[in-house]
Amino acid sequence: MAVSSAxxxxxxxxxxxxxxxxxxxxxxxxxxxxxxxxxxxLVFLTYPLGLGIWLGFTDARIGRPGIFIGIENYQYLSEDAxxxxxxxxxxxxxISASILKFALGLWLALILNQNLPFKxxxxxxxxLPWVVPTVLSAIAxxxxxxxxxxxxxxxxxxxxxxxxxxxxLGDPVNARASVIAANIWRGIPFVAITLLAGxxxxxxSLYEAATLxxxxxxxxxxxxxxxxxxxxxxxxxxxxxxxxxxxxxxxxVLTRGGPVNATHLMATLSFQRGISGGQLGEGAAIxxxxxxxxxxxxxxxxxxxxxxxxxxGGGD
Amino acid sequence: xxxxxxxxIRTTAGVAAGALGSRFxxxxxxxxxxxxxxxxDGAKLRMLRWxxxxxxxxxxxxxxxxxxxxxxxxxxRVDKESWEDIRPKAAVAANVGSGPDLMLVWFDDPHQYPDKxxxxxxxxxxxxxxxxxxxxxxxxxxxxxxxxxxxxxxxxGNAIVYRESWVKEAGFSEFPKDTAGFLELCKALQAKGHPxxxxxxxxxxxxxNYAHWLLWSHGGQMxxxxxxxxxxxxxxxxxxxxAQELYKTFIPGTESWLDVNNNRAFLAGELGVIANGISVYxxxxxNKDNDPKLAEIAKDMRTTSLPIGPVGKSVExxxxxxxxxxxxxxxxxxxxxxxxFMFEEQQMAEWITSSAGYCCQTLKAFENNPVWxxxxxxxxxxxxxxxxRPNGYAGPLGYASAATMADYVLVDMFAKAxxxxxxxxxxxxxxxxxxxxxYRV
Numbered sequence: 001m002a003v004s005s006a007x008x009x010x011x012x013x014x015x016x017x018x019x020x021x022x023x024x025x026x027x028x029x030x031x032x033x034x035x036x037x038x039x040x041x042l043v044f045l046t047y048p049l050g051l052g053i054w055l056g057f058t059d060a061r062i063g064r065p066g067i068f069i070g071i072e073n074y075q076y077l078s079e080d081a082x083x084x085x086x087x088x089x090x091x092x093x094x095i096s097a098s099i100l101k102f103a104l105g106l107w108l109a110l111i112l113n114q115n116l117p118f119k120x121x122x123x124x125x126x127x128l129p130w131v132v133p134t135v136l137s138a139i140a141x142x143x144x145x146x147x148x149x150x151x152x153x154x155x156x157x158x159x160x161x162x163x164x165x166x167x168x169l170g171d172p173v174n175a176r177a178s179v180i181a182a183n184i185w186r187g188i189p190f191v192a193i194t195l196l197a198g199x200x201x202x203x204x205s206l207y208e209a210a211t212l213x214x215x216x217x218x219x220x221x222x223x224x225x226x227x228x229x230x231x232x233x234x235x236x237x238x239x240x241x242x243x244x245x246x247x248x249x250x251x252x253v254l255t256r257g258g259p260v261n262a263t264h265l266m267a268t269l270s271f272q273r274g275i276s277g278g279q280l281g282e283g284a285a286i287x288x289x290x291x292x293x294x295x296x297x298x299x300x301x302x303x304x305x306x307x308x309x310x311x312x313g314g315g316d
Numbered sequence: 317x318x319x320x321x322x323x324x325i326r327t328t329a330g331v332a333a334g335a336l337g338s339r340f341x342x343x344x345x346x347x348x349x350x351x352x353x354x355x356x357d358g359a360k361l362r363m364l365r366w367x368x369x370x371x372x373x374x375x376x377x378x379x380x381x382x383x384x385x386x387x388x389x390x391x392x393r394v395d396k397e398s399w400e401d402i403r404p405k406a407a408v409a410a411n412v413g414s415g416p417d418l419m420l421v422w423f424d425d426p427h428q429y430p431d432k433x434x435x436x437x438x439x440x441x442x443x444x445x446x447x448x449x450x451x452x453x454x455x456x457x458x459x460x461x462x463x464x465x466x467x468x469x470x471x472x473g474n475a476i477v478y479r480e481s482w483v484k485e486a487g488f489s490e491f492p493k494d495t496a497g498f499l500e501l502c503k504a505l506q507a508k509g510h511p512x513x514x515x516x517x518x519x520x521x522x523x524x525n526y527a528h529w530l531l532w533s534h535g536g537q538m539x540x541x542x543x544x545x546x547x548x549x550x551x552x553x554x555x556x557x558x559a560q561e562l563y564k565t566f567i568p569g570t571e572s573w574l575d576v577n578n579n580r581a582f583l584a585g586e587l588g589v590i591a592n593g594i595s596v597y598x599x600x601x602x603n604k605d606n607d608p609k610l611a612e613i614a615k616d617m618r619t620t621s622l623p624i625g626p627v628g629k630s631v632e633x634x635x636x637x638x639x640x641x642x643x644x645x646x647x648x649x650x651x652x653x654x655x656x657f658m659f660e661e662q663q664m665a666e667w668i669t670s671s672a673g674y675c676c677q678t679l680k681a682f683e684n685n686p687v688w689x690x691x692x693x694x695x696x697x698x699x700x701x702x703x704x705r706p707n708g709y710a711g712p713l714g715y716a717s718a719a720t721m722a723d724y725v726l727v728d729m730f731a732k733a734x735x736x737x738x739x740x741x742x743x744x745x746x747x748x749x750x751x752x753x754x755y756r757v
Contacts, residue, residue: 061428061715062407062410062411062428062429063407063410063411063428063429063430063431063432064429064431076753080750080753081746081749082723082750146577146580147567147568147569147570147572147573147577148567148569148577148580148581148584148586149580149581149584164568165568165569167568167569167572168572169517169569169572170517170568170569170570170571170572170735172737175572255517255518255572255574256517256518256519256574257518257724258517258518258571258572258724258731259516259517259571259572259731259735260571260728260731260732260735260737261724261728271404272722272723273719273722273723275403275404275407275408276403276404276407276722277718277719277722277723277754278407278428278715278718278719278722279715279719280411
């Protein structure tokens, strides 16, 4: 006796039918796949950020939840000379270090993009400052900048170029320059290696065509390399600016914000006030005050990426 | 988990001996009516302490802890962090309600989160009455409204450390006792190429010790008894002017110094005078066999109290460490039993001895510990607990005093004036403004 196939197959349950429908729905499936990532972002990013913003509007202290006080923390900060000094320091630190990291990083990337002997070895070596934990490199710089035992001072004195030790971290101007130099040393590899990756995506045929058209080396760089590298530059420098703006370890190890707050960044001041000083609300407010600057950097990158005309070698 | 006083079993010393192990209770002091805490079943403790500056301190602490575990069966894990990292760790633990059961915290920490700490008044009173009472300074850091928020464990003394031969070479047969003589000595030392060096940078310990000595020795104070900011005063002005004169005699770069710079420069033979804990002397003494230069320096090193200023008496900050139990611990009785054990005579006496002068007793009965006479250089640190003046003098300890210190208000005031970034008057006014932000409530 013939038995129809339908008769032997069990009727699908409502659950399995729903799952089947979901699996067939492009939108539902996409939403499902995004859920784990969304949960992670919510727990580890949105919640802390939201909590930080909330704390900035409270008078929370260590061990005390605090109450809503509106913008009082920000009002106090607006009258606080140390806070404004930290804003100035942060901007100076970020802008100076980022420009120099970009210039030196691009230069290094262009060199490493040439056919050098031991190319792989050099590329690996260049990454070292980035690989070494910041605290370790900061301690090394601490010795280099020591007011009594600096190897730089010693070498310059031995060479007869100076007659007394350089006060690297004691003089406000020297201290700022010193911490910026340490940050540049540490940040160059990231810029160089990322731009090197970008350089290697530029087809050789474009250079060959431009060379046949009689382009000079500068013109090759200006009209071929730079426009095609712009998207990578935008991304790299956005990250570099964000890392620099939020730097903490280097300052904390080298100067603790001294001398007389001359190297205090917003991040270090936020920690000093919020954790060491116990004023969570004010510490959070300082951290929140960093957000507009960070957003500006991100938006700059975003709009930079959208500028196709610029990327294609045109003007604004 | 709540514990009532019924959890606490009062017994005689004999019972205490039974509970803790009679081999540790041989002294007459302990053979009095005692107090015993019965650890909770299955109790395990985690304690966070500061990294030692003198190895003997840690070794003895761990040895005492081991004895406690052997006597009670309660395991105690002792973790350590750099002393400057203790404050943020404790702050986070208090705020999130999770972390080590016990911690050795610094300065006004217990006053920042008193509600998060387990009340140890009973133990504090017991130890105080048994061992001759607590010294006032450390007790103030550990008590609030009559309650013990923790047990004052030790004061880390700070004293002048100098090279005797160089002081003599500068024309001083003995170290000056007053600030005027001290200034003259520093000038003479500088002329001989052996300058002094005191921290004007953000060194939590050395920077604050020096700044507070400058201020207090001249009669200045951050606030009055009611917490009103009084830093802008003729006394402070005098202190700043004195600091400006003294700074001219220093080795260059002291405004960038953190806590270790002075030790390092002194042990390298660069400095004639610094102020420091006894750790710098111990470093020289411990390593003298491997380094002839250090042996020479150790032989020439002397210590003495910081000079007395116009106020006419010794007034110094020092660093006080307090042992606290967090309220979130599931094992408060075990934690109290542990602290009690560590504070009882045998353990405490051995610990103070092994700390080689670095940790000064907070209980008066331990003042005669042989460590203070074992080496003449230890004597300058023997009275640290008795003479210290708490942070934020003459106001109350609490959030404002802690925040003012954490923000380096006083350290920056002196640093700004001595380096010429501001006049004495401007530096004082700025410090007043900054301090007012914290004392505003």
